[in-house]
Amino acid sequence: xxxxxxxxxxxxxxxxxxxxxxxxxxxxxxxxxxxxxxxxxxxxxxxxxxxxxxxxxxxxxxxxxxxxxxxxxxxxxxxxxxxxxxxxxxxxxxxxxxxxxxxxxxxxxxxxxx
Numbered sequence: 001x002x003x004x005x006x007x008x009x010x011x012x013x014x015x016x017x018x019x020x021x022x023x024x025x026x027x028x029x030x031x032x033x034x035x036x037x038x039x040x041x042x043x044x045x046x047x048x049x050x051x052x053x054x055x056x057x058x059x060x061x062x063x064x065x066x067x068x069x070x071x072x073x074x075x076x077x078x079x080x081x082x083x084x085x086x087x088x089x090x091x092x093x094x095x096x097x098x099x100x101x102x103x104x105x106x107x108x109x110x111x112x113x114x
Contacts, residue, residue, distance in 0.1 A: 002026035009108030020079040022094030030072035033097030038090035
């Protein structure tokens, strides 16, 4: 069974940075497009960034501040988040890009607050 585990979240002040990591077991990351999603309290889960063979794409709200990457040798994906804003506060999840996703992992909480 595929397991996804996210890590790297925490409490950070506005303007700060965090690097999220995602490790996958039971599948091979290199065969898929990968994506980061987030869900703020009371909101639906939304796509933040994706990385595919065609390149990377970002939600307008994070363009220029976030950067997604992957390490196929480690079966992992990453999200570098810079210039964090309070509105980035959410639980962040990693999964395949597209419709047919793996079971969701627990996510990692990111809180941006002074």
